[in-house]
Amino acid sequence: MEQVTYYDSVTGKPLFIAPVGRTMAEFLRESHEHGWPSFREEEVIWENTEVLTGGETVSKDGTHLGHNLPDSKGNRYCINLVSIAGFPI
Numbered sequence: 001m002e003q004v005t006y007y008d009s010v011t012g013k014p015l016f017i018a019p020v021g022r023t024m025a026e027f028l029r030e031s032h033e034h035g036w037p038s039f040r041e042e043e044v045i046w047e048n049t050e051v052l053t054g055g056e057t058v059s060k061d062g063t064h065l066g067h068n069l070p071d072s073k074g075n076r077y078c079i080n081l082v083s084i085a086g087f088p089i
Contacts, residue, residue, distance in 0.1 A: 006018070008059045034078055037078070065083045
């Protein structure tokens, strides 16, 4: 499976591309393990995404996406599935 672009479910702007630097199986395994799509630093499209003080992750247009919950591998952005779509709107 190739990379998938995940879009803001409100604005349609791209927010994440996964997997980057890992396999789709690794991305899916980590997401399943945590119960949320879990993106890593290199999978974030920073032009459209930001992390607020306290770790809340939002689109630059203000859509609440989830939270940054760092672990031993680095930043892990746990994103609420209703905030993103696999196809542009």
